[in-house]
Amino acid sequence: MSAPAVAIPETTEAASLAPTAYEGIEPLSDAERKVAANWTLRFVLTASAIFLVAGVLGMLLRNSQADLGRLDDNMWYAIMTVHGLGAFVGWAAFAVMGFAYWILASLGFALRGFGRVMAATSWITMVVGVAGIVVTTLIFDFAASWVFLYPLPFESAGQWSDWVAGLFSASVLLSGVSIITWCLSILHTVVGPALKAKSSNVLTRMGVALGFGYLWPAKFATNPRKLPYPVIPLTVIGIDMIIATLPLAVLLVIMIIQSATPEVGVNALFAKNILWFFGHPVVYLLLFPAAAAYYYLIPRYAGRPLVAGKLIAIAWAIAVVANVIVWAHHVYIDYPDGTPQAAINVAMQPLTFSLTIPSALSLYSLAFTIYKSDFKWTPGSTALFFGLVGWFLAGLSGVINATIAFDQVVHNTLWIVGHFHHMAFFNIGFLIIGAMYAFIPELTGKAWWSARAGRFHVWVTFIAGMGFVIPWLIEGLNGAPRRFAILPEQYNAYAWASIPFILLLSLAQFVFLFNLIMTLRGKGGTVAEAAAREQAVAAERAATGRKRMADASVEAVIVLVAVALAFAAGAAGWAIGRSSNDSPPASETPVAPAEPAAPAEPGAPDVEAGKDVFTSAGCAGCHALSDAGAAGAVGPNLDELAPTAEVVNAAVTNGKGAMPAFAGQLSDEEIANVSAYVAGVAGK
Amino acid sequence: MGHVASVIAWFYLGLVIIGLVISVALWRSTRARRKQVDQHKLERRERGWLVVVVVLLVALLFGTIFFTPYDDDAKGSNKQVVNVTAQQFGFVIEPAVVKAGVPTEFVLTSPDVNHGFGVFDPDEEFVTQVQIIPGDTQKLTHTFEKVGRYRVLCFEFCGVGHHVMQATFEVTE
Numbered sequence: 001m002s003a004p005a006v007a008i009p010e011t012t013e014a015a016s017l018a019p020t021a022y023e024g025i026e027p028l029s030d031a032e033r034k035v036a037a038n039w040t041l042r043f044v045l046t047a048s049a050i051f052l053v054a055g056v057l058g059m060l061l062r063n064s065q066a067d068l069g070r071l072d073d074n075m076w077y078a079i080m081t082v083h084g085l086g087a088f089v090g091w092a093a094f095a096v097m098g099f100a101y102w103i104l105a106s107l108g109f110a111l112r113g114f115g116r117v118m119a120a121t122s123w124i125t126m127v128v129g130v131a132g133i134v135v136t137t138l139i140f141d142f143a144a145s146w147v148f149l150y151p152l153p154f155e156s157a158g159q160w161s162d163w164v165a166g167l168f169s170a171s172v173l174l175s176g177v178s179i180i181t182w183c184l185s186i187l188h189t190v191v192g193p194a195l196k197a198k199s200s201n202v203l204t205r206m207g208v209a210l211g212f213g214y215l216w217p218a219k220f221a222t223n224p225r226k227l228p229y230p231v232i233p234l235t236v237i238g239i240d241m242i243i244a245t246l247p248l249a250v251l252l253v254i255m256i257i258q259s260a261t262p263e264v265g266v267n268a269l270f271a272k273n274i275l276w277f278f279g280h281p282v283v284y285l286l287l288f289p290a291a292a293a294y295y296y297l298i299p300r301y302a303g304r305p306l307v308a309g310k311l312i313a314i315a316w317a318i319a320v321v322a323n324v325i326v327w328a329h330h331v332y333i334d335y336p337d338g339t340p341q342a343a344i345n346v347a348m349q350p351l352t353f354s355l356t357i358p359s360a361l362s363l364y365s366l367a368f369t370i371y372k373s374d375f376k377w378t379p380g381s382t383a384l385f386f387g388l389v390g391w392f393l394a395g396l397s398g399v400i401n402a403t404i405a406f407d408q409v410v411h412n413t414l415w416i417v418g419h420f421h422h423m424a425f426f427n428i429g430f431l432i433i434g435a436m437y438a439f440i441p442e443l444t445g446k447a448w449w450s451a452r453a454g455r456f457h458v459w460v461t462f463i464a465g466m467g468f469v470i471p472w473l474i475e476g477l478n479g480a481p482r483r484f485a486i487l488p489e490q491y492n493a494y495a496w497a498s499i500p501f502i503l504l505l506s507l508a509q510f511v512f513l514f515n516l517i518m519t520l521r522g523k524g525g526t527v528a529e530a531a532a533r534e535q536a537v538a539a540e541r542a543a544t545g546r547k548r549m550a551d552a553s554v555e556a557v558i559v560l561v562a563v564a565l566a567f568a569a570g571a572a573g574w575a576i577g578r579s580s581n582d583s584p585p586a587s588e589t590p591v592a593p594a595e596p597a598a599p600a601e602p603g604a605p606d607v608e609a610g611k612d613v614f615t616s617a618g619c620a621g622c623h624a625l626s627d628a629g630a631a632g633a634v635g636p637n638l639d640e641l642a643p644t645a646e647v648v649n650a651a652v653t654n655g656k657g658a659m660p661a662f663a664g665q666l667s668d669e670e671i672a673n674v675s676a677y678v679a680g681v682a683g684k
Numbered sequence: 685m686g687h688v689a690s691v692i693a694w695f696y697l698g699l700v701i702i703g704l705v706i707s708v709a710l711w712r713s714t715r716a717r718r719k720q721v722d723q724h725k726l727e728r729r730e731r732g733w734l735v736v737v738v739v740l741l742v743a744l745l746f747g748t749i750f751f752t753p754y755d756d757d758a759k760g761s762n763k764q765v766v767n768v769t770a771q772q773f774g775f776v777i778e779p780a781v782v783k784a785g786v787p788t789e790f791v792l793t794s795p796d797v798n799h800g801f802g803v804f805d806p807d808e809e810f811v812t813q814v815q816i817i818p819g820d821t822q823k824l825t826h827t828f829e830k831v832g833r834y835r836v837l838c839f840e841f842c843g844v845g846h847h848v849m850q851a852t853f854e855v856t857e
Contacts, residue, residue, distance in 0.1 A: 074844045145841045151818065152797045157772050157843045268798065268818045307726045311734065333800070333813060335754050336820030342754040349749060353741045360737040361730070367710055368726045375714035385711070392703045400692055403744060405751035409688045411813065412800055412839045473696075477689040479810030481802060481839055484847040488837070490808055621773035621845020660769070660776040 013380045013437050013448060021299030021306060024225030025108045026194070032112070036105030037443045039119050043098020044436065046123070047091045048516075050130060054086035055509060059502050062468070065487055066495035074159045076485035077143035082134055084146030089175055090130040092424050093282070095432045096289035097122070097182050100234050102439055103296045104186075107228045108194040111185065115192075118185035126178035132171025140164040145483060147279065148172070150251070150271035154258060157622070166259025173252040176245050179285065186238040190231050196222045209235040210320060214313035229306055230292035232313065236320045237281075237288035243324050244281035247274050269339060276330040281323050286424060288319075290431040291362050294384065297438055298366050301381040302373035308365045315358040326352045332407045345404065352402040359395050363388060379454030380437030383430045386462045390426025397422060397473070412483075415476025421469045429465075433458065433512075440519060447530030449518035453511050460508040467501030605645075610677025613670045617662065627681035635659055642683035648675035686809055753814070756825065763787040763825070766853070770799035770816045773845030775836055780853040784831050790814075792822045799849070800839025806832030813839050828855045 028036070057079050064071040071079065101111055101119065111119060136142040141160045144152040153165035190209040191197075197208040198221040207213075211232040213220040251266065251274045258264045299306045328341070328348040335342035366388055375381065397419040400406045410416060437454060441447050448454060471494040476482075480491045487495065524530060611628060614620065620630030624637040643651075652671050655661035662671065685693065764783060768790050769776040782788045792801055794816045801824065802813040811834070814824040828834070838849035 077844060143844065149798050149841065152843060155772065155797045155843065157845065159844050269820055272798070272817065305723065307723060307730060309727045311731065334815045334817060336817055336822045339820060346749070346752060346754065350745055353745055356737065356741060361734060364730045364733050368730055370710055370714060371726070372713045372721050389703070389707055393700065396696060396699055399744070400696065403748045405748040406688065406692055408753050408813065409686065409692065409810065477685055477693055479804060481837055483841040486847050618774050618845065618848040618850055621848035660771065660774045
């Protein structure tokens with residue numbers, strides 16, 4: 001079967017892309033191009049596989065919150081841990097790290113010698129690191145969340161052992177090694193001969209690669225052409241991630257030692273600052289290579305050079321410094337007595353604001369490059385455009401988070417989850433999607449199998465993606481906490497409303513996967529064939545005078561249908577959520593009419609009410625009790641202990657050992673009820 | 685939605701609408717018949733737009749930086765102190781009854797891991813929060829106006845029982 005099963009693509013990515021928007025590029029040899037292409041494909045395809053797994057795991061998390069397949073509590077948190085690290089580092093970062101090699105190669109910068117060794121090291125350490133994270137979480141129950149806030153990895157409440165925490169730390173450390181070796185490969189590549197710097201001094205060449213030549217042309221001279229803009233953000237992040245990762249690596253080594261020798265340890269506040277000293281820049285490990293890709297691809301679709309200039313070099317000079325001194329905006333809500341944390345936090349609000357400048361300028365430059373250009377709207381370029389919309393939205397919610405007075409309301413709520421999905425899934429995810437559409441034909445010589453499937457994928461992903469992110473933003477503003485396996489019930493309707501969008505989203509990704517597999521198997525033909533087909537169709541249309549339906553109308557119809565579907569699904573989910581809220585809980589409906597539903601006489605404990613107390617007052621967090629479906633392992637297993645009502649009453653009222661007293665929070669009646677309940681069902 | 689949350693919602697919504705209008709305008713601009721555009725002219729216009737962002741950020745900075753939670757709001761002698769111990773997976777709040785209209789100073793500690801202290805009023809509306817770090821003492825001052833039973837949820841992930849870690853306290857006349 002040689003002919004594709006669907007209609008001839010209206011626009012192939014390869015035929016729409018102008019060769020390059022940057023002048024004076026000396027093309028690499030075929031062998032050099034092949035090296036870069038191989039490493040880019042290896043990074044990006046591995047990352048895509050991780051994305052599919054991480055996506056399915058994310059779906060399980062939200063489904064569980066909506067009570068569709070409820071997961072065991074610790075399993076929920078274990079999946080949250082691996083979903084976060086997998087999607088953020090294993091997919092988003094890993095993919096843009098791979099694209100960097102192809103972008104540099106396309107600008108004449110060859111990956112060679114030491115750089116090639118570092119690229120190979122980066123790939124293998126990331127794969128092994130992610131595998132270690134998967135094993136320690138899904139098999140050995142490590143569930144301290146993807147920020148593994150110290151000392152939680154060693155305070156597991158009986159859920160996992162210290163050696164598992166050590167193994168997890170070692171896996172994250174390997175991912176850190178991957179990041180550092182990638183940085184080295186990038187820095188080695190950018191100072192290579194293609195830089196055209198006059199100086200042979202490595203530090204001066206690094207300055208040239210940072211774009212200093214635009215600011216100080218005499219000291220950082222290039223000959224003859226200026227530095228292509230995409231090199232600047234790659235150099236910035238190559239330097240910053242080495243600075244940011246080393247302290248975290250030390251913390252991880254200490255944690256590995258602590259897993260074997262428990263007397264070793266560090267101050268929790270210090271560890272929190274170290275974590276975020278890495279945790280902020282690692283966000284830009286996604287964004288800055290993505291910025292390079294936008295700088296490289298948007299001008300090619302627009303058919304004109306990037307609208308930039310001196311200003312963008314200033315912005316990146318701010319970024320390289322500010323990036324590593326703004327971490328404390330993640331700990332605005334920490335300001336313990338007698339520590340300088342409050343002062344550090346206040347200083348970091350304006351510093352964080354200054355980081356808005358590189359983002360704002362990049363968005364302006366890219367928007368002005370598109371503005372009134374002959375922009376080719378293909379699946380790839382549409383995805384890139386949506387990525388820019390995501391960049392704007394994520395930046396906006398980011399500015400809100402960076403404002404201390406606002407963060408006090410949104411910190412650790414689901415608003416933050418909405419923010420970073422706009423960031424990682426929209427701003428970066430759409431760049432990855434767009435760059436795959438643009439680069440796969442260049443990297444493999446194979447044309448996309450179906451442009452129509454591509455359009456469907458990009459549009460449905462955008463609409464369904466918004467449908468699952470926006471509920472988080474609203475929930476967060478209504479105070480819903482993040483990282484709750486089971487949310488307080490007033491937030492149930494939001495979880496229900498997101499489910500149809502999540503299903504739609506996964507459908508679109510499977511369409512993409514199918515299209516990708518068909519493309520890689522050569523079912524779309526070669527790039528040359530696809531371009532020839534497109535020209536033939538255009539010629540036929542011109543000859544017959546048949547009016548071609550404008551892309552705009554096609555898109556408008558797709559949008560309307562998709563929006564209608566999404567709304568219908570959302571409304572249905574909402575309605576189901578509401579009706580399930582309205583119906584009385586099963587426990588209020590007497591199953592067997594054994595006793596009249598008369599009010600219990602004073603003094604006689606109400607066992608059913610006691611069960612409600614057990615599940616709502618937090619007993620299940622620490623104690624196992626099969627009747628209540630509780631599996632806590634902090635305190636004694638109540639089924640084994642089988643205590644009398646008097647013993648339970650005393651422990652709950654006054655506390656016992658590590659157990660806090662609940663006398664202040666529960667009434668005497670509630671305590672009597674829960675005691676009767678536990679005594680009645682424990683061990684039965 | 686609380687007062688500050690509403691401010692955020694309107695601020696965000698307003699700018700999102702502006703952003704969407706610009707996105708659509710940008711898309712439409714690629715479909716019009718046009719003459720060659722002068723690249724340098726666009727660069728100059730970009731500089732103008734940068735000024736807009738800088739002015740907005742400076743305004744936001746000066747509008748908000750004086751409203752940090754870091755000042756001691758209860759300098760006077762007229763405050764009530766509540767000791768809170770947060771531990772996996774419960775809070776001990778002593779005393780669990782406070783008076784409305786008088787500043788309440790929570791003194792919070794944790795013997796095990798990081799926890800959060802997120803307070804919801806009797807209408808389930810979010811009021812305030814602070815983080816609790818093991819090894820340090822955290823203080824949070826708030827004057828409650830609404831009378832009734834307040835709910836506390838843990839606002840920092842602390843392990844398998846994080847979502848069941850909650851408590852209540854009473855605000856009286």
